[in-house]
Amino acid sequence: xxxxxxxxxxxxxxxxxxxxxxxxxxxxxxxxxxxxxxxxxxxxxxxxxxxxxxxxxxxxxxxxxxxxxxxxxxxxxxxxxxxxxxxxxxxxxxxxxxxxxxxxxxxxxxxxxxxxxxxxxxxxxxxxxxxxxxxxxxxxxxxxxxxxxxxxxxxxxxxxxxxxxxxxxxxxxxxxxxxxxxxxxxxxxxxxxxxxxxxxxxxxxxxxxxxxxxxxxxxxxxxxx
Numbered sequence: 001x002x003x004x005x006x007x008x009x010x011x012x013x014x015x016x017x018x019x020x021x022x023x024x025x026x027x028x029x030x031x032x033x034x035x036x037x038x039x040x041x042x043x044x045x046x047x048x049x050x051x052x053x054x055x056x057x058x059x060x061x062x063x064x065x066x067x068x069x070x071x072x073x074x075x076x077x078x079x080x081x082x083x084x085x086x087x088x089x090x091x092x093x094x095x096x097x098x099x100x101x102x103x104x105x106x107x108x109x110x111x112x113x114x115x116x117x118x119x120x121x122x123x124x125x126x127x128x129x130x131x132x133x134x135x136x137x138x139x140x141x142x143x144x145x146x147x148x149x150x151x152x153x154x155x156x157x158x159x160x161x162x163x164x165x166x167x168x169x170x171x172x173x174x175x176x177x178x179x180x181x182x183x184x185x186x187x188x189x190x191x192x193x194x195x196x197x198x199x200x201x202x203x204x205x206x207x208x209x210x211x212x213x214x215x216x217x218x219x220x221x222x223x224x225x
Contacts, residue, residue, distance in 0.1 A: 002171070002225075003110055003171055003172065003173050003191065003225045004109070004110060004111060004166055004171040004172070005075065005110065005111045005112075005113060005160070005161065005164060005166045005171060005172045005173070006105055006110055006111070006112055006113070006172075006173045006174075006175060006221070006225065007113045007114070007115055007156075007157055007160055007172060007174050007175070007185075007190075008112070008113070008114050008115075008175045008176070009046065009114070009115065009116060009175065009176035009177060009178070009181050009196075009199075010114055010116045010118065010123070010126060011116070011118070011198050011199075011200075012045070012130045012139065012176075012177040012178070012196070012199030013095070013175060013176050013177045013181070013199055013201045013218075014020045014094060014095055014098045014114070014218070015093075015094060015095065015126060015130070016091070016092070016093050016094065016095050017093070018091065018119050019038055019042075019200075019201070020085055020199075021037065021045065021082070021090075022038045022041040022045060022200070023045065024078060024081045024082050024085060024128055025041050025049065025052065025053070025078055026038060026041050026075050026097075027081065028040075028053065028075075028077045028078040028081070029053060029056050029057065029074065031035070031074065032057060032060055032062060032064070032070075032074060032144075033062075034056065034057060034060045035060075035145055036060065040056065040059075040179065041056070042200050042201070044056065044178075044180075045117075045178050045180070045200045045201075046117050046151055046176065046178030046180035046181050047117050047150060047151055047180050048117050048144035048145070048149070048150030048151070048198070048203070049075055049078055049079075049117055049118065049119070049144070050071050050072070050075045051150065051174060052069050052074055052117070053071055053074050053153070053196075054066075054152065054206060056146040057071075065087070069112040074195075079119060079121055079122055080213045082122050083121060083122055083125045086125045086126050086129055087125050087128075087129065092126075092129055093130075094130050094132075095198075095218070096217075097217065097218060097219050098218060099132070099135070100117075100139060100219070101218045101219055101221060101222065102132070102137040102138065103137060104219075104222055105221070105222070105225065106137070108225070110125050111139040111164050111166070111215075112137060112138045112139055112225065113138060113139055113142070113160045113164065114132075114138055114140075114141045114142070115141070115142045115143070115156040115157065115184075116141075116142075116143055116144065116156075117144050117150055117180070118143055118144065118154040119143055119145040119150060120143045120146065121142060121144050123141060127141065128140075137213065139164055140164050141162045142156035142157075142159045142160050143156075144156065146159065149181065151180040151181065151184040152180050152182055152183030152184050152187055153184070153187065154182070154185075154187045154188030154189075156186065157172065157185070157188040157190070158188065164220065169188055169190060169191070170187040170191045171223075172188070172191065172192075173190060173191065173192035173193075173194065173221075173225055174188065174192065174193050174194070175192075175196060175218070175221065176194075176195065176196065176199075177195065177197075177198070177199025177200050177201060177206075178199070178201055178206075178215055179201060179205070179208070179209040181195070181200070182195050182206065182210050182211045183209060184207035185210075185211075185212060187217075188209040191208065191212075192212050192213065192224060192225065193211045193212045193213070194211065194212065194213040194214070194215055194221065194224065195209065195211045195213070195214045195215070196215055196216070196218065197214055197215065197216050198216050198217070203216075
């Protein structure tokens with residue numbers, strides 16, 4: 001029983017990212033009077049962003065870390081700034097060779113999906129900018145606000161499987177550039193859990209997480225799947 005579905009992360013995995021997500025998240029948290037480093041932000045990269053914001057505030061002992069309305073306010077600021085970045089920044093582009101890898105996997109009869117720690121609003125801006133959906137390169141997308149819990153919970157993968165009628169988790173590969181991606185794929189029971197070492201986390205950092213493969217470039221998947 002071979003792989004029938006490949007689920008990819010977006011920022012840092014399929015979308016070029018120069019720490020833009022981390023910087024925007026850092027700025028949103030800074031409005032709460034909390035100074036965090038990019039390294040501290042990267043620790044929660046890949047998780048649903050409301051969770052990441054709450055976590056960062058809690059680690060800095062901010063008095064309103066448990067205030068849902070306040071977390072939502074900071075998240076809305078993050079979303080607006082992120083949407084603006086993805087809509088207008090000329091540096092926004094897919095990582096090298098992504099469309100070709102998607103096309104090659106589809107030629108093998110493998111369905112392509114995206115899942116992300118972003119919400120649907122940000123994700124739609126990315127899809128419009130990249131044209132992946134318009135070009136028929138992806139079959140499904142799941143965002144963290146569409147499931148009870150985002151990564152490291154496996155619910156986005158299960159949602160995609162349901163949508164695409166994939167019978168077994170043994171037919172699914174998960175690919176991402178953060179520890180939360182690897183935990184998500186492992187918690188789901190994916191047959192392939194591949195960490196991309198050219199994103200938010202280094203090879204050494206990803207090696208500490210659960211995985212079946214570590215790759216530098218997505219085209220290496222064509223030899224794995």
